[in-house]
Amino acid sequence: MGHYPDYATAVEQLGKAVRDAGPIDDKTAQLIQLAAAASIRSEGALHSHVRRARQAGASTEEIQHTLILLTSTIGLPAVMAALSWLED
Numbered sequence: 001m002g003h004y005p006d007y008a009t010a011v012e013q014l015g016k017a018v019r020d021a022g023p024i025d026d027k028t029a030q031l032i033q034l035a036a037a038a039s040i041r042s043e044g045a046l047h048s049h050v051r052r053a054r055q056a057g058a059s060t061e062e063i064q065h066t067l068i069l070l071t072s073t074i075g076l077p078a079v080m081a082a083l084s085w086l087e088d
Helices: 005-020 026-039 043-055 060-068 076-085
Strands: none
Touching: 026 043, 026 060, 026 076, 043 060, 043 076, 060 076
């Protein structure tokens, strides 16, 4: 993103506009995006949304629970991988 600052700014503004468009609070929004990142096995996005979820007030237990709730949807191996990324 450092090579394309205008692009990075536009992506950040889009994300903010989407979050501000509805009634879901920031912590919940970050946990939803965290779950989506785990679902597509995007380690970088997962790290980003873990950091943002924590900044929005999510506890470690809430973050872990968000991930284990995905077990029947994305499978145990994907959930275990996501949980391991929390330790990075």
